Amino acid sequence: MSRYFISLFFILTALMVRAQEEVAKKDTITRKYSYGLRVGVDLSRPTLSFLNDNYTGLELVGDFRLTERWWLAAELGNEERQQEETAGALPLYTYTSSGSYIKVGADYNTYTNWFGMRNQIHIGGRYAFSTFSQTLENFRFFESNRFFSPDEFVLGSETSQEFSGLNASWLEFVVGMKAEIFKNMYVGISARLGHLITNGEDDNFRNLWIPGFNKVTEGAKWGVGYNYTLSYFLPLYKKVKKKKEVQDRAPNGQ
Amino acid sequence: MKRLFPVLLLFTMIVQFSSCEKDDICVEGDTPLLVVGFYDIVDTTFKSVNNLRIRALDNDSILGLESAEEFGFSDRANSPDSIFLPLRIDAMTTQFEFILDSADDDQDATIDTGNIDTLTFDYLVNEQFVSRACGFVANFNDLDTTRQVFSTDWIKGINILDTTITNSNLIHVQIFH
Numbered sequence: 001m002s003r004y005f006i007s008l009f010f011i012l013t014a015l016m017v018r019a020q021e022e023v024a025k026k027d028t029i030t031r032k033y034s035y036g037l038r039v040g041v042d043l044s045r046p047t048l049s050f051l052n053d054n055y056t057g058l059e060l061v062g063d064f065r066l067t068e069r070w071w072l073a074a075e076l077g078n079e080e081r082q083q084e085e086t087a088g089a090l091p092l093y094t095y096t097s098s099g100s101y102i103k104v105g106a107d108y109n110t111y112t113n114w115f116g117m118r119n120q121i122h123i124g125g126r127y128a129f130s131t132f133s134q135t136l137e138n139f140r141f142f143e144s145n146r147f148f149s150p151d152e153f154v155l156g157s158e159t160s161q162e163f164s165g166l167n168a169s170w171l172e173f174v175v176g177m178k179a180e181i182f183k184n185m186y187v188g189i190s191a192r193l194g195h196l197i198t199n200g201e202d203d204n205f206r207n208l209w210i211p212g213f214n215k216v217t218e219g220a221k222w223g224v225g226y227n228y229t230l231s232y233f234l235p236l237y238k239k240v241k242k243k244k245e246v247q248d249r250a251p252n253g254q
Numbered sequence: 255m256k257r258l259f260p261v262l263l264l265f266t267m268i269v270q271f272s273s274c275e276k277d278d279i280c281v282e283g284d285t286p287l288l289v290v291g292f293y294d295i296v297d298t299t300f301k302s303v304n305n306l307r308i309r310a311l312d313n314d315s316i317l318g319l320e321s322a323e324e325f326g327f328s329d330r331a332n333s334p335d336s337i338f339l340p341l342r343i344d345a346m347t348t349q350f351e352f353i354l355d356s357a358d359d360d361q362d363a364t365i366d367t368g369n370i371d372t373l374t375f376d377y378l379v380n381e382q383f384v385s386r387a388c389g390f391v392a393n394f395n396d397l398d399t400t401r402q403v404f405s406t407d408w409i410k411g412i413n414i415l416d417t418t419i420t421n422s423n424l425i426h427v428q429i430f431h
Binding site for chain 1 (some may be wrong): 278280282283284285287310312313315317324325340342343344348381383384385386387388389390391392
């Protein structure tokens with residue numbers, strides 16, 4: 001009886017060893033990850049253009065997968081926005097900023113996907129440049145004591161005055177995420193914090209709103225922006241990645 | 255999930271950051287007032303004007319009725335060494351009656367029994383951009399004064415110290431009496 005057991009033990013052990021080998025083999029299986037270009041459009045800017053009479057804007061976005069986690073990224077946009085500044089309820093001046101911008105940089109995907117998933121939570125940076133013009137549509141003189149015009153500020157001019165050839169550059173910190181909703185189709189959201197590097201202003205009027213950067217705050221150089229993108233991933237080629245480690249933690253499995 | 259939290263935190267912080275903007279209240283500048291100083295004609299030291307009243311002829315309004323802070327003096331009080339005058343921005347000239355020993359006539363309150371001198375200020379208006387909240391303020395150039403001189407005038411002489419008015423820190427016009 002015991003002899004029987006011992007031989008059974010050996011057989012089972014042999015089987016187990018074999019099974020172990022099979023598992024190990026499975027783990028070294030090669031996986032293919034697709035690389036390519038993702039192009040898309042920001043949905044928030046056309047939506048705002050539709051809802052708001054004083055704004056038109058469009059932004060195209062694109063990123064290209066460089067490595068497992070790094071993507072080259074760029075945005076290209078054009079915006080026009082008219083704004084009125086008031087003191088209390090009294091109008092002071094109205095101006096329009098209009099121009100184009102380009103942002104180039106990279107995103108790093110911090111999210112570890114399960115194999116087969118291709119989502120992203122990314123942080124990144126951009127160098128951005130904008131050329132634009134500002135048009136002063138009208139202005140009134142600010143005066144804290146309005147002895148001669150108690151009801152409103154005295155009108156200075158209603159003839160629009162254009163300040164052209166303005167430009168600005170800034171560095172942008174980006175944080176966002178992208179989710180694949182259908183095959184190769186992504187929705188994304190990102191928030192941006194910009195810091196002005198150069199700001200080419202006219203002597204007679206300040207750059208108050210820069211396309212791509214948004215509001216220029218007084219005394220500070222920070223700008224805040226965001227986008228909601230819909231984009232399509234064009235797979236151009238596949239890279240094979242061999243998994244050598246036994247533990248199956250596929251980083252960014254795509 | 256551990257990785258998601260810091261990213262979400264950053265995201266929230268950036269969104270929050272956009273609401274931390276400076277309030278749009280104008281503190282950086284203002285359209286300046288003309289500063290007028292009163293001096294003794296003899297020894298050219300500061301000299302107060304007794305019961306001073308100043309009436310702007312353009313809108314027929316009296317200055318300093320509501321508060322002494324607005325133009326630096328109170329109506330019909332003894333004036334301090336210097337006062338502030340508003341200039342019209344929508345015109346290149348502003349006229350004031352300077353009334354010494356101002357008081358109402360016993361019979362007719364619309365008549366002032368004081369000594370009335372009329373002064374006209376001529377100037378050019380320029381705009382200057384100050385800040386987002388303030389927008390544009392007016393500056394005044396090429397200031398000049400004109401008046402008809404009578405022997406009964408209490409104002410004996412006028413001297414313009416500064417023809418350009420960009421702030422209200424120093425005296426622009428000296429009035430000797």
